[in-house]
Amino acid sequence: MQELADHIWRNRAFHAAAALAHRTWLARELGQPLAEEVSQDDAVRLIRAAAVLACSSDPEHRRQAYQSATTAYEVVGSETLPMQQALRVVLSRLGNFPALGTRGDVRDAGGHLPLELLVEEFGLADQRRVTLREEPVLLTDFQHELWHKLGNGANVAVGAPTSAGKTFVLQGHLARLFEDVADRTVIYLVPTRALIAQVSRDLASMFRSTAGGAPEIVTVPLDGDQPLPRRAILVMTQERVRLMLASHPDLVATIVIVDEAHSIADRGRGVLLQWVVDDLLSRKPDAQLLFASPGIRNLDVFGRAFGLDNIERVPSKEPTVAQNFLVVRVTSAKLGAFSVTSVEPGGGEQLVGEFELGHTLASRKDQLVHIPFALGRGPSIVYANGMAEAEDFALQLAELRVEEVASPQREAVAQLAAQSVHDSYVLGHCVRRGVGFHYSNMPTQVRQAVEDAFGDGTLDFLVCTSTLLQGVNLPARNVFMCKPEKGRTRPLEGTDFWNLAGRAGRLRREFQGNIFLIGYDDWKSKPLDQPRDSEIITALEAGVSQRL
Structure with missing residues (x-):
């Protein structure tokens, strides 16, 4: 099987079909269908190839198997072809059993698998089944x-x-x-x-x-x-x-x-x-x-x-969801025009879509407010470089969402913010329109309420500071960054960047997450060129070395 996986990996046609399927999914995600989309026949061949690559021991093969299978399934659908069964086979071979519950038809497809594949899945599942709290x-x-x-x-x-x-x-x-x-x-x-x-x-x-x-x-x-x-x-x-x-x-x-x-x-x-x-x-x-x-x-x-x-x-370098890195370039600040390109394996880029908002995108604030508002389909995190920015960006996003209605759940969070801080605390106005902000220097009960509201879908946008880098579990469908920093003027890079990027994609809710890198060409550092893992030196050892 490894030889067959290596053979597929050397096939240029496979990579071309995988890239086109990926761009097709991304373009639909952004509401910008491509002139040329992946065909149904190519998608079927792609998911078959993914079923072989999923058996490989090569991490790159396995990562591509996941992305190719999930994009093929979502682009073609399962109404006319049993793509849900094929995807279930790939996920099982990858050992990613938690992802089977992401879509109902995939979760329920086990009973329709051919006997041979069903026996294979049972065998793989038995190797990874444990008992937790009975x-x-x-x-x-x-x-x-x-x-x-x-x-x-x-x-x-x-x-x-x-x-x-x-x-x-x-x-x-x-x-x-x-x-x-x-x-x-x-x-x-x-x-x-x-x-x-x-x-x-x-x-x-x-x-x-x-x-x-x-x-x-x-x-x-x-x-x-x-x-x-x-x-x-x-x-x-x-x-x-x-x-x-x-x-x-x-x-x-x-x-x-x-x-x-x-x-x-x-x-x-x-x-x-x-x-x-x-x-x-x-x-x-x-x-x-x-x-x-x-x-x-x-x-x-x-x-x-x-x-x-x-x-x-x-x-482990094998994530349970796929993550797409999308570079956003402003092509006309006056007209609010920008392009979105996908960063492909190897560092190349492919155009996914072009947009024109009719609103100026001259400043970083404009870009971190209007671009997420335009592209943020599904729960979205916007990264701010400090508490003041977080409140400001959230307020501007809320002002754009004039048609949003304050649901009882949103109103409850707004009332808690008013009681815990004061009646004019800007968070109340924001959450009534589905926008929250999150930083360390907030009353604990308010911060927890915001986390819960974002986690259960009450809030659509959450503007966060570097508090999110330190383990707070708030995954989202989209993450938006523009010249991100940690602390004062220190660019976000290395472990911190990949930690934040890892928030894109919610296991059991979607198969992929999107990281939008706004104005990436002008960032002080280029974290995409850096390895996903890094070496660290303990602070004590570093201090001793400096003294010597």
Whole structure:
């Protein structure tokens, strides 16, 4: 099968058909049908080829198999041909069982497969089926490997795309740990307050149905005179854990999870993170450690930092959704004209569509308001370089959506914003028109309400700052960026760029996500030319090297 996959990969006609199918899907997505679209016959041949490439061990073959099969299915449809069955075969061979639920006809197609293919699917599924809270769950190859290593008690360093589903496995591992009645403490280290809120809510929801023995979820440091819970998960930043360690000399963690572990390279906070983990290891040297991060190439850095010889590395470059990078170029600022081209494998570009809005696009604000408004079909994230920009862009987007009606769900969020901040807080006006903004310096209950509203479809647009880069799980159909920065004047690149791009595409809701790079030719850095994974140096090691 590998030889056949290699043969297909060398066929220029295959790549030409795959590119045309991709452009056809993108053009329809943007409401700009192409003069030449992929034919039904070519789409059928394409999905057949994808069924072979899905069996390959080459990551590029597998990535193309996913994209070709999903675009062929969505372009042709399943009314006249059993494309849903063919797509199900490809997804099963890729081990991407969670994606089977993205479309109802694909989910229900199993009963109509030929017996031979049905037996094949059952065999593949059995290899990836686990039991979580007494329910069978099908995992991807990456998730299944991680699940078993954690279950075996291994120290693990994970590097995987944002959409790979590592958080689902981590929290599922905690669920099985607390199935017994033994006393244990887990420390779940996260970099921000926003992530504290999200992780603690997810865990509380997961344990809600547990009878009697559910662990206590602790997010605020306990004073020294407050007793430690017998069974607890401490979801905290490194600063909060440091306070806990100082006030409770008897605090010992059975498991330490470091989420967004690449933050160990962040100057002062990275040094503190390393100090906290070292302290926890000094109290219990055999504690299980898990470092989770997107796109880290040198996962052995965590073993070196903490003197761990037995840390197991679980890398993955295989996302569970496909992501399309689209370069937006303004061709006439006065007329509001712009083109959209698709960045193809190898760095080439293909024109997808041309637009004219009749509204000036002279400034960056104009571009980050009017272009998302024109192209943002489905939930869309707009990246802003700071809190003031986030509020300003959201307000401008809301002003364009004059026909939007304030639903009861939107009105509830608006009322919460008014009660928690003040009546004239601009968020209320924005959410009534389906637009929200999100940054760290917001009241926790308001930020959580905005996250929930965007997640359930109450809000169509969310303007975010770099808070989104630090693990907050807010996937969208589209992500819009224009000269993005992190902090003051520092261009977004490397791990942070790919982390943000990874928010495009929502597993089980769509097969593909779109990243719009506005004015990319003028960006200070060109992150598309950089590898998706990067090497990091701990802040402590970097500091020592500089002194030497």
